[in-house]
Amino acid sequence: MVVVPANPEVNAPPRPPAASRTWPAWAPRAAALWAVLYAAAEITWAAAGTTVPWKAHASYAPAVQLLLAALALLAGAACLATTRTLTGPGRAVVATALMVTLAVFIVGTNGLPVYFVTLMTLSGVESATGLAQVLLNTAGAALLFLVTLSHRRRLRGDCPRCGRPHPGPGDGPLVHPAASRASKRTRAAAYLLVCGLLPWAGAKTIWLLGGDALGVAAEDWQRTVSAGASGPARAAASVGIDVTVLAAALGVFLLLGLLHPWGQVFPRWTVFLAGRRVPRLLPLIPAWLTGIPLTMYGAVLVVLAPLIATGVLPAIKPSAPFTTSSGITWMVEFGGLAFAGLGLALLVAARSYTTRTRPTCTPADTHRPTTQPS
Structure with missing residues (x-):
């Protein structure tokens, strides 16, 4: 009598389908x-x-x-x-x-x-x-x-x-499309929207470099920034860099990655990661989480400033370093254009990136090995 050993794969409890994961x-x-x-x-x-x-x-x-x-x-x-x-x-x-x-x-x-x-x-x-x-x-x-x-x-x-x-359950391996660039229309819209940063970033850069703008003296602005800033922010300001402008520059960098192929495949300058596929959510999560709040906040400021300027809403009382109500109202408008512009640009680019990089799941049944009869 020949004893056939039990097959652990047969006796093992059934595994949950991959789709449940x-x-x-x-x-x-x-x-x-x-x-x-x-x-x-x-x-x-x-x-x-x-x-x-x-x-x-x-x-x-x-x-x-x-x-x-x-x-x-x-x-x-x-x-x-x-x-x-x-x-x-x-x-x-x-x-x-x-x-x-x-x-x-x-x-x-x-x-x-x-x-x-x-x-x-x-x-x-x-x-x-x-x-x-x-x-x-x-x-x-x-x-x-x-x-x-x-x-x-x-x-x-x-x-x-x-x-x-597609036929079958959506539990097979994902097939990712080749890296591609956003359409000309999408790129043009994103670049146009991000230009809203220029008045806001320009005014802050002028102040940090020693110039005057919107009735605010550079010394007053730098004194106000230094009073409430942390060590890194004061260090950056001392060499003419505003941390909020630096944060906006990071947003522009993210925007460019969403629009161009190097945002889908790590470029050569990333050294150890060069040539590897960029995880899809790596740029999308910060783009959506930043773009939506920036757009909402900026839209409010863009609408608020004209209502104040035309007298529909009461004027903003100037506070240091601003000396006039008109100066702070202009800065509110500049801020609205910057935040809404960058936010909308990120959303436009993220939508394009989402569409261009959407993978297709191949039904797992087509990849499972078949057992040949002995």
């Missing part, structure tokens, strides 16, 4: 977990009377925090509902809940660039709860966007992972 599968559960944590934080802050600022000299009221907690729980429930088969009315309710809550939490990311600059320059964080609120809003907006995107693709009959119709 793709982002369309885990994103709804992650969003539901975020919703519970977010609601717990908001309710705790509201009950304890914790100050959570949403802008300078303004904080969330406890009632608003409780409303945000309720919206987060609604969003979490809607995300879990996308994993089930829904009828017509159910689809409409879930879609509405996702779109409304997504918009709310996107607006809540508004202060992210400001916190980024203060952290980058080691200037310190004015409010830990304010930073936590912005980060929670950002995480929620990202997860809700993923769930909304995969749900919409699934309803269209496309693969929720890659967005293209």
Whole structure:
């Protein structure tokens, strides 16, 4: 009698399908977990009377925090509902809940660039709860966007992972397209939008180099900057570099990477990484997270300044280093053009990059080895 040893592959418990490990599968559960944590934080802050600022000299009221907690729980429930088969009315309710809550939490990311600059320059964080609120809003907006995107693709009959119709489950290896450059129209639009930085960056550079602009003397500007700046910011200012202009330059660098092939394949000057494919989310995450808040913040300033200049809104009282109301109003307009211009340019470039680099998932069944009969 011949004893045949047991085959561990046959006796082993069945493995979960690879599709369960793709982002369309885990994103709804992650969003539901975020919703519970977010609601717990908001309710705790509201009950304890914790100050959570949403802008300078303004904080969330406890009632608003409780409303945000309720919206987060609604969003979490809607995300879990996308994993089930829904009828017509159910689809409409879930879609509405996702779109409304997504918009709310996107607006809540508004202060992210400001916190980024203060952290980058080691200037310190004015409010830990304010930073936590912005980060929670950002995480929620990202997860809700993923769930909304995969749900919409699934309803269209496309693969929720890659967005293209194909046979079989979307759990196979990803096929990435070749590196390409954005279209001429996209590049022209992005370059035109980023020109909005010039008046704002120009005025700050003039002050740091010793010139006067908008009724502000260079000595007054440098004194004001040095008074509230950290060590690295003061060191940069001493050689004529404004840290906010430097941060904008990093944004322009990111913009160029999104528009050109070297943002998809590491160029030769990256030495050890040269020739390797750039992870798709590496430029997209900072582009979306920076572009959306900058666009919202800049749009408000662009609209606000003309209303002040024409007397529709009261004039801004000048504060050091500004000596006139008109000077600070012009700076508000310059800031709006800079922030909105760079933000919109990043969004235009990110949209093009997203389309040009979207991979296609190959059904795993076509890659699994077949067993030949012995």
